[in-house]
Every structure is written in C-alpha cells, then in structure tokens.
Amino acid sequence: METRHVDVAIIGAGSAGLGAYRAARAHTDSVLLIEGGPYGTTCARVGCMPSKLLIAAAEAAHQARHTAPFGINVTGEVQVDGRAVMDRVRRERDRFVGLVIESIDGIPDTDRLRGHARFVAPDTLQVDDHTRVIARRVIIASGSRPKYPGLFEAAGDRLVTSDDLFEWETLPESVAVFGPGVIGLELGQALHRLGVRMRLFGVGGALGPLQDAAVRDYAERTLNESLYVDTDATVEGVDRDGDQVVVTFIERNTGQRLIERFDYLLAATGRRPNTDRLALEHAGLLLDSRGIPRFNRYTMQCRISDGEPAPVFIAGDADQELPLLHEASDEGRIAGDNAGRFPEVRVGHRRAPLSIVFSDPQMATVGPSYAELETRHGGCDCLATGEVSFENQGRSRVMRANRGLMRLYAEHGSGLFLGAEIFGPRAEHLAHLLAWSLQQRLTVSQMLDMPFYHPVVEEGLRTGLRNLNADLQLGPAILEHCMECGPGD
Ligand SMILES: Cc1cc2nc3c(=O)[nH]c(=O)nc-3n(C[C@H](O)[C@H](O)[C@H](O)COP(=O)(O)OP(=O)(O)OC[C@H]3O[C@@H](n4cnc5c(N)ncnc54)[C@H](O)[C@@H]3O)c2cc1C
Numbered sequence: 001m002e003t004r005h006v007d008v009a010i011i012g013a014g015s016a017g018l019g020a021y022r023a024a025r026a027h028t029d030s031v032l033l034i035e036g037g038p039y040g041t042t043c044a045r046v047g048c049m050p051s052k053l054l055i056a057a058a059e060a061a062h063q064a065r066h067t068a069p070f071g072i073n074v075t076g077e078v079q080v081d082g083r084a085v086m087d088r089v090r091r092e093r094d095r096f097v098g099l100v101i102e103s104i105d106g107i108p109d110t111d112r113l114r115g116h117a118r119f120v121a122p123d124t125l126q127v128d129d130h131t132r133v134i135a136r137r138v139i140i141a142s143g144s145r146p147k148y149p150g151l152f153e154a155a156g157d158r159l160v161t162s163d164d165l166f167e168w169e170t171l172p173e174s175v176a177v178f179g180p181g182v183i184g185l186e187l188g189q190a191l192h193r194l195g196v197r198m199r200l201f202g203v204g205g206a207l208g209p210l211q212d213a214a215v216r217d218y219a220e221r222t223l224n225e226s227l228y229v230d231t232d233a234t235v236e237g238v239d240r241d242g243d244q245v246v247v248t249f250i251e252r253n254t255g256q257r258l259i260e261r262f263d264y265l266l267a268a269t270g271r272r273p274n275t276d277r278l279a280l281e282h283a284g285l286l287l288d289s290r291g292i293p294r295f296n297r298y299t300m301q302c303r304i305s306d307g308e309p310a311p312v313f314i315a316g317d318a319d320q321e322l323p324l325l326h327e328a329s330d331e332g333r334i335a336g337d338n339a340g341r342f343p344e345v346r347v348g349h350r351r352a353p354l355s356i357v358f359s360d361p362q363m364a365t366v367g368p369s370y371a372e373l374e375t376r377h378g379g380c381d382c383l384a385t386g387e388v389s390f391e392n393q394g395r396s397r398v399m400r401a402n403r404g405l406m407r408l409y410a411e412h413g414s415g416l417f418l419g420a421e422i423f424g425p426r427a428e429h430l431a432h433l434l435a436w437s438l439q440q441r442l443t444v445s446q447m448l449d450m451p452f453y454h455p456v457v458e459e460g461l462r463t464g465l466r467n468l469n470a471d472l473q474l475g476p477a478i479l480e481h482c483m484e485c486g487p488g489d
C-alpha cells in the first residue's frame with residue numbers, strides 16, 4: 001500500500017472537481033485529483049450534452065412535420081432513422097468527452113490518482129486497496145447518480161436511466177418514462193418526437209421545476225395536447241414479460257385500467273448524491289438529515305460535528321443544493337480556492353439562481369423558488385406579481401410558437417425584481433435577461449427603461465413587466481395594449 005501526503009485531495013474529477021483542481025493549484029503544487037469512474041464528466045458523458053443532442057434531433061423531426069401551416073408542403077412522411085440519430089448523438093457526445101479528456105491529460109500524472117476514495121479518518125482517504133492519502137484539506141466533489149424506487153427493478157435489464165440511454169444503438173419502439181422532472185420531460189418529449197411510443201408517469205402533481213400553480217397548470221394542459229403526461233399517476237404494477245416491461249396503470253383522462261407493454265422503463269425519478277459511498281462517518285463532519293455534510297454556500301466549507309469549520313469543502317451535485325453545471329463549476333472554483341488558501345477562507349461569488357428545461361415550450365425559473373418567495377414575502381403582502389401570455393404575442397405568433405405563460409415577481413415598496421417562472425418560447429434567452437437583471441438588483445422600472453426591439457419575443461417580457469409594475473402601483477396599469485409598441489407586444 002502506498003501512502004501519499006498532499007495539501008489538497010479532491011474526490012471526483014467531474015465539472016466541480018476540475019474547477020476545484022485549477023483553483024487549488026493556484027495556491028499549492030501539492031494537489032491530488034482522485035477519480036473512481038471514467039474521465040469525461042457527467043455533463044459531457046451522460047448529462048447536458050448528449051441530452052441536448054437527442055433533443056436537437058427531435059426538434060428537427062418536429063419542425064419537418066409541422067411545415068404545412070406555413071404553406072410549405074414537404075412531400076412524403078418524415079422518416080426517423082433511429083440508428084443515424086443515435087449515431088450522431090454518440091459521435092458528438094464522444095467529441096465533447098474527448099475535449100474534457102484532453103484537458104485532463106494536461107494535468108501532470110503525479111496530480112492524478114485512479115480509484116474510489118473513502119474516508120478512514122478525518123484527514124485520511126483510502127483509495128481502492130492501493131493508496132492511502134493523508135490530506136491537509138479535502139474537497140468532496142463526488143457528484144450524484146440516478147435513484148429510483150425498488151418497484152422498478154421488476155423490469156430487470158429493461159430498466160434504464162439517463163446513464164444508459166445514450167448507449168442505445170437505435171431507438172426502441174416504446175418507452176415508459178417515470179418522473180416528469182427535468183430529465184423525464186426533456187428525454188420523454190424527445191423520444192416521443194422521434195416516433196417512440198411514450199407515456200410519462202409522475203407523482204404528486206410535480207412538473208419540471210415549476211412551482212407557481214398558474215404556470216404549472218398551463219404547462220400541464222399544453223404538454224398533454226401532444227404527449228401523455230400524468231403528473232399524479234396511479235401505477236398499479238410494473239412487471240417483466242419476455243423482453244418487455246408491462247405497466248398497469250389508470251389512464252389519465254378516461255379512468256380506465258390499462259395494461260401496456262413497453263420496450264424499456266426509463267427511470268427519471270431524481271438523483272442522489274454519491275456522499276453515501278464516502279464513509280463520512282469517519283470524516284467527523286456535521287451531516288444533515290440526508291447524510292450530506294452541512295456547508296456554507298459562500299465558502300463551500302463543511303463543519304465538524306461540534307459545529308466548528310472543518311478543513312473539508314464540498315462542491316457540485318454532491319451537495320445537492322443546485323445540481324446544475326454552472327453551479328458545479330462555480331462551487332468547485334470556490335472550494336478549490338479556499339482549500340488552497342486555507343486557513344484564510346474567503347467568501348466566493350454566487351450568481352442569481354437560473355434553471356432552464358429544454359422542453360418545447362421551454363421552462364425556466366429565475367431567482368429563489370416561488371415557494372421560497374411566498375414564505376419570504378407572502379406573509380406581509382410584499383409579493384407583487386405580473387404575468388403575460390404568449391398566445392397573442394406578435395413574434396411568437398409569427399413563428400407559430402405562441403403557447404406559454406410567464407409570471408414575474410417583485411417586492412412591493414422597493415419595486416425590486418425578485419424572479420420569474422416561464423413556460424414559453426425562447427425561455428432560455430428570456431431567463432438570462434431576467435437573471436442578469438436580478439443579479440444587478442434592478443427595479444421593475446429600471447428593467448422597463450431598457451431597449452426592446454420590434455418584433456421580438458422580448459416584447460412579451462415587456463408586457464409582463466408592465467403588468468408587474470401595475471401591481472407594484474409604481475406605474476400606470478395596462479388598460480389596453482401599448483399603442484406605441486408595435487403590434488403583438
Ligand atoms: C441527463 C442529464 C442532463 C443534464 N442536463 C443539464 C443541463 O442541460 N444543464 C445543466 O446545467 N445541468 C444539467 N445536468 C446536471 C449536470 O450534469 C450536473 O449538475 C453536473 O454535471 C455535476 O457536476 P459534478 O462535478 O458535481 O459531478 P460529476 O460530473 O458527476 O463528477 C463527479 C465525479 O466524481 C466521481 N466519484 C464519485 N465518487 C467517487 C469516489 N468515492 N472516489 C473517486 N471519485 C468519485 C465520479 O465518478 C464522477 O466522475 C444534467 C444531468 C443529467 C443527468
């Protein structure tokens with residue numbers, strides 16, 4: 001058994017771990033990056049990138065099928081070549097993974113160690129059976145993995161998660177998707193548009209990240225015009241029969257008991273942090289009820305069991321705060337900087353909360369969750385709301401993308417913009433404008449002072465902001481359409 005002494009040991013070479021490595025290395029040459037799985041990061045291998053590649057193919061098929069309302073007739077049926085679709089997904093995915101591996105190859109061999117790390121003492125990690133690492137500081141950047149209820153195991157090797165799907169050589173005929181969260185919506189809709197028979201089952205009414213009932217209900221109604229999404233499904237059984245998965249459920253609209261066969265069951269029922277495999281009981285850290293170390297979100301520093309700051313930091317999906325790529329990178333950078341400069345720990349920069357779901361229409365949330373805003377501002381009647389429907393929005397109608405609802409929130413009295421929930425066209429771009437405004441601490445009036453071109457989807461945002469301003473009672477209520485704004489604002 002080899003023993004290594006280092007200043008900083010990092011568990012996990014994903015997006016958070018790589019960011020942490022670079023930041024820690026700016027302070028010390030003694031940094032060790034430990035990786036137990038394949039190099040390449042979750043984002044590039046099985047997450048953000050392959051999912052967006054599959055969605056891009058699905059969008060192409062969808063657009064090709066919907067040209068007629070523009071007076072464009074594409075003769076013949078749109079054919080989806082499942083092998084070619086999956087081939088491009090994997091080829092482009094491999095390219096993205098290759099870029100990550102190239103940058104990891106640039107890290108000196110002496111700074112890298114392969115194997116699974118676990119704590120054997122607060123300052124000691126055991127890596128597989130081959131190396132003991134004694135570290136002055138440790139960064140936990142071990143990511144997360146899919147979780148699902150035991151019931152699904154009846155599907156045997158026909159049970160898949162987002163870790164498996166992108167390895168498919170071709171598209172199956174049918175998939176039962178469980179979990180209308182971010183992954184289930186993105187992948188479920190993409191499979192449907194690629195001609196796969198798909199049903200999407202949820203529990204308790206949850207739909208993506210949406211919490212504002214008005215936006216959630218609108219989204220559920222709209223999605224159900226083209227997909228089968230039951231956000232509160234009664235599923236009576238999951239069984240395996242031959243090569244197929246048999247799902248017994250009560251159909252959403254009819255209340256009928258149906259028994260349907262699918263080629264696969266895709267479990268998209270959430271992810272759990274890999275911290276349960278780190279033997280944290282030997283780390284002496286203060287843990288929350290989920291077994292995740294308690295940490296300060298500005299320094300990423302964990303605490304020892306008596307509440308004192310520990311020489312241990314956490315970053316990325318491992319802490320489950322905001323399991324998104326840009327947050328993992330930011331947290332990794334902060335954790336690495338602080339582990340490197342320890343004991344002089346500094347507060348790092350956290351950005352305005354922003355999340356986007358690449359469904360169609362897209363979903364986005366900006367700022368604290370609606371539930372959090374209601375808790376903080378609802379009790380004192382301090383929460384102002386505004387909204388806009390995209391149904392008559394000019395540019396959205398031009399593009400035939402005029403389905404959607406955006407709700408915007410601000411603080412009474414100050415007029416400060418607080419956040420938004422969006423289900424609608426170009427939400428990925430609208431959400432960025434709003435997140436940037438939030439981070440700049442703009443008031444709704446200041447946002448309305450910004451330029452709005454014509455005709456663009458952002459004019460819908462302006463209508464929503466005017467509506468919000470009216471609720472703030474800081475500006476004129478919109479009694480009719482803005483005359484000077486051009487048609488379809
Ligand atoms: C299908 C899907 C789509 C997604 N799409 C998006 C998107 O569009 N936009 C977005 O912002 N986010 C998206 N995400 C989320 C994003 O991918 C994650 O938030 C991000 O990759 C987390 O990075 P990380 O470094 O925390 O974890 P990872 O990249 O998973 O890195 C953790 C690493 O730790 C290693 N490890 C674990 N335990 C040990 C151990 N004991 N010892 C050594 N090594 C260990 C693992 O092997 C892994 O390499 C998506 C996720 C999925 C699954």
Ligand SMILES: NC(=O)c1ccc[n+]([C@@H]2O[C@H](COP(=O)([O-])OP(=O)(O)OC[C@H]3O[C@@H](n4cnc5c(N)ncnc54)[C@H](O)[C@@H]3O)[C@@H](O)[C@H]2O)c1
Pocket residue numbers: 149178179180181182183184186201202203204206207208268269270271322323324355356357358
């Ligand atoms: N576009 C993006 O940024 C993007 C894309 C994919 C994933 N991600 C990240 O990955 C994380 C994990 O995604 P996810 O979709 O797995 O989790 P999620 O928490 O977003 O959704 C899980 C869904 O499964 C449902 N569910 C739980 N148990 C169920 C059951 N037994 N049957 C049916 N439904 C059940 C939940 O109610 C929820 O709707 C996300 O929170 C997000 O941070 C981001």
